[in-house]
Amino acid sequence: MPTVFGPSPGPRQGPNGETFDLRNAPRTVASISFLTDESELRKLLPPNCELDGEPLVTVEHVTLRELEWLAGRGYSLLSVSYPVRYRGSSESVRGLFMSVLWENRCEPILTGREELGFSKLYCELPEPRHLRGARLHTAVWEGHEFIRMTFSDLAAGVPPSSPASDGILHHRYIPSLRRVGEAAVDEMVLSPQVSSAETRYTSFNSGTGKVEFIRSTWEDIPTMFHIVNALASLPVLSQRFSYIAELRGATDLSEQRVLS
Secondary structure (H helix, E strand, O other): OOOOOOOOOOOOOOOOOOOOOOOOOEEEEEEEEEEEEEHHHHHHOOOOOOEOOOOOEEEEEEEEEEEHHHHOOOEEEEEEEEEEEEEOOOOOOEEEEEEEEOOOOOHHHHHHHHOOOOOOOOOOOOOOOOOEEEEEEEEEEEOEEEEEEEEEEEEEEEOOOOOOEEEEEEEEEEEOOOOOOOOEEEEEEEEEEEOOOEEEEEEEEEEEEEEEEEEOOOOOOOOOOOHHHHHHHOOEEEEEEEEEEEOOOOOOOOOOOOOO
16 A cells, blocks of 8 residues: 555565676575474464474564565665474464564565564564674664664574575454454464575674673553563563674565465
């Protein structure tokens, strides 16, 4: 929307209806994973899903650059995911469930929510700070910092092998305007797994990472405090993988599909 002017240009449709070449699109990924309490994480599961393996939470800050669909511009995003298995009426898939995704541009939020079903929200994602071998990423809303990701002791390493996965899962929900409390759309969707031919590492550095979800009040962040505080309630039982990587290649997610 608005539809009266024709389709909106975006990642999957250029100004003349063309697709974009994302094979060399560069991005930086800063990722921290930690083990949490299984019973607490179960409270944040979408419909027809169960935890798949360890209750491992992954927080990723990604910086995208040189995007053709934004005429060479870029933006940043920050996601919180954990492994689930979806059991539907006719299929069963496994992968990371992306519970929330913050982005610092309006355009990808609109296209990603309406076209794909990502749970996207807006916040500021400042450039990372570097000091004495440490690196700090933050998420901010109107001056209120609500997520901190700290990296230290980074050293060149080898990317870990990816666990068996069908892709990334999302819960697409649109409320009904006819009946309060009911849904017009309530479904799980899948971003199919990206192949190694579509994305490749150009550098990989692992190290020590720490993520903090900062408890917030309604006055601090009126429309998202409940999300931040739910994540802050997840105890960090042990730190797992932390790394910063440079990659090339991406997908336009045109293969996104509804699960049945």
